[in-house]
Amino acid sequence: MNHAEVKAQYDSFKQLGLKLDMSRGKPAPEQLDLSNALLGELGGFRAADGTDTRNYGGAVGLSEARILFGSLLDVPTAQVAVDSSASLSLMHDTIAFSMLHGVPGHAPWVTQRPISFLCPVPGYDRHFSICESLGIKMINVPMTADGPDMDLVEKLVAEDAGIKGMWCVPKYSNPSGTVYSDETVRRLAAMKTAAPDFRLMWDDAYRFHHLSEEKIAVLNVLEACEKAGHADRAIVFASTSKITLAGSGMAALAASPANFHWWQKHASVRSIGPDKVNQLRHVRFLKDKAHVETLMEAHSQLLKPKFDVVLTQFAEHLGNIEGVSWTHPKGGYFIDLVTPNGVAKHTVTLAREAGITLTPAGAAFPYGRDPDDSHIRIAPSFPSLTEITQAAQGIAISLKLAILS
Numbered sequence: 001m002n003h004a005e006v007k008a009q010y011d012s013f014k015q016l017g018l019k020l021d022m023s024r025g026k027p028a029p030e031q032l033d034l035s036n037a038l039l040g041e042l043g044g045f046r047a048a049d050g051t052d053t054r055n056y057g058g059a060v061g062l063s064e065a066r067i068l069f070g071s072l073l074d075v076p077t078a079q080v081a082v083d084s085s086a087s088l089s090l091m092h093d094t095i096a097f098s099m100l101h102g103v104p105g106h107a108p109w110v111t112q113r114p115i116s117f118l119c120p121v122p123g124y125d126r127h128f129s130i131c132e133s134l135g136i137k138m139i140n141v142p143m144t145a146d147g148p149d150m151d152l153v154e155k156l157v158a159e160d161a162g163i164k165g166m167w168c169v170p171k172y173s174n175p176s177g178t179v180y181s182d183e184t185v186r187r188l189a190a191m192k193t194a195a196p197d198f199r200l201m202w203d204d205a206y207r208f209h210h211l212s213e214e215k216i217a218v219l220n221v222l223e224a225c226e227k228a229g230h231a232d233r234a235i236v237f238a239s240t241s242k243i244t245l246a247g248s249g250m251a252a253l254a255a256s257p258a259n260f261h262w263w264q265k266h267a268s269v270r271s272i273g274p275d276k277v278n279q280l281r282h283v284r285f286l287k288d289k290a291h292v293e294t295l296m297e298a299h300s301q302l303l304k305p306k307f308d309v310v311l312t313q314f315a316e317h318l319g320n321i322e323g324v325s326w327t328h329p330k331g332g333y334f335i336d337l338v339t340p341n342g343v344a345k346h347t348v349t350l351a352r353e354a355g356i357t358l359t360p361a362g363a364a365f366p367y368g369r370d371p372d373d374s375h376i377r378i379a380p381s382f383p384s385l386t387e388i389t390q391a392a393q394g395i396a397i398s399l400k401l402a403i404l405s
Contacts, residue, residue: 001321003404010354010401013394018355020391025174025333025379027246027299034298035244038285045277053276059268060260061252065279069252071289073204073238074220080254081263083274087239087251091201092130094235094253097266098164098199099134104232104258106197109164117201118156118166120148122336122364122375124174124203127167131366138366139163143176147184154191161194165201170218172206175336175364175377177329182219189224189233200225200234206332207238208296211304214330222254231256235263240282242333243295250275250282303333306380306388310335313392318399326378335378336364337395343402344373350398356391 045053047062060066061082070077084090102108109115116137119128123143131138139156141148147170157163168188170180180188188200202221210216225233232255240249253263286292311328314337318324323340339347344361351358359377362370378395380388 001400001404003401006397006400006404010350010397013397014354016355016390016394018387018390018394020355020383020387021357022379022383022391023357023359024382025242026382027242028302028382028384030302031242031299031381032245034295035285038244038248038281042277042281043284045280047276047280051276053280056272058273058276059271060264061250061274062276062279062283064283065250066252068283068286068288069238069254072207072292073236073252073254075222075236075254079222079257079260080252081260081267082250082252082279083267083271084251085239085247085249085275085278086241087203087205087237087253088126088130090251090253091127091203091237093267093270094201094237094263095130095134095136095165097263098197101266103197103199104262109197112162112164115162115164116160118148118153118163119366120167120169120173121366122175122370122377123167124169125359125363125368127201127203128366136164140366140371141166143173143178145178147173147178147180150184150187150191154187157191157193157195157198159194163193164195164197165199167201167203169203169205170221171204171216172209172329172332174205174332175327175334175375177327177332177334177336179216179330180218185219185221185224186228189221189230190228198233202234202236204236204238205242208292209242209333210296210300210331211307212330216330222256226256232258235259240286243292243299244282244285248278250279303381305385306383307335309385309389310378310380310392313389314396317393317396321400321403324399324403333379333381335380337376337378337399339374339376339399340403341372341374343399344370344376346402346405347376347395347399350402351395354394354398356394356398358395 239251
């Protein structure tokens with residue numbers, strides 16, 4: 001590999017005139033088409049219990065929507081609220097409520113400043129944006145093959161009462177695809193924290209988003225916390241955003257009885273009730289857990305070839321380059337491409353100039369700062385199979401040129 005040869009490959013690639021946006025993990029149109037039935041006639045507006053979904057009320061969601069999410073998350077229906085169209089909204093509100101009002105039995109976080117959150121890295125940029133917007137300091141925690149570095153996590157939370165929470169994507173983490181081991185979940189549930197009002201923000205975004213025949217399960221965190229004597233520690237979030245229609249889904253929060261009633265109290269101030277028409281539409285379309293799993297298998301059949309081709313292209317073009325590696329996720333929406341230190345930003349710039357828009361380098365770290373400048377989030381879902389094949393080649397060529405520059 002020499003600079004002149006790779007530069008010639010790069011210049012030739014630019015002549016393709018591509019305009020591909022891979023900056024976010026958006027479902028492809030073909031995936032959204034799987035749920036087009038949601039756009040049809042509702043077939044009546046009354047819920048199973050007779051509720052008129054067109055009107056106000058139902059602060060914690062329709063009963064059948066709560067039953068559905070309870071079955072999906074293995075949580076009692078009474079501990080599930082269905083609200084909003086995106087779980088990110090519920091996460092934001094949960095932290096905002098904690099800042100303003102405090103979690104059950106404790107003072108508002110805003111009166112206890114400075115406060116901070118642990119952030120496994122690489123991680124989800126939207127989580128970090130919530131903290132940054134609310135003035136919550138973020139502390140990086142490296143990811144391992146089994147989840148966050150628990151030795152470090154346990155040390156930090158035991159020493160600092162200002163650490164009020166931790167972000168967790170327990171299955172097929174964004175962007176690494178990491179799955180939390182049972183031991184990791186148990187340690188998170190049982191660890192001693194200096195802050196009695198510490199919370200695990202458990203973003204179960206990819207629970208059914210498998211890319212292999214292996215349907216990996218993660219330990220039930222609410223049950224683990226209850227067994228460990230910390231029943232109120234975790235709050236679980238989920239949505240149908242990448243199951244049905246990404247912009248018009250429904251979201252859920254699951255928590256201990258105390259956290260659930262706390263959420264209900266504060267959420268009832270900001271809304272007279274969620275979009276129950278959309279909830280009814282979803283329940284009638286999704287039906288039950290078995291139907292959700294069947295739908296997600298159809299998603300997998302569309303997604304897996306795209307992931308496979310990216311992995312194939314990376315192996316062909318980058319396989320023998322020192323310091324370059326990438327994850328092989330069994331589910332989720334992303335591949336984490338790891339570059340030699342100091343090369344990721346330049347690679348993203350070169351890819352953009354070649355017509356491929358990627359997530360900014362550093363986005364998977366708090367404040368957008370990757371200390372090693374070595375991680376690039378690859379989102380294969382939205383482009384067509386032909387386009388993603390070209391994009392993977394272009395990214396590989398851009399990385400080689402960045403290394404040689």
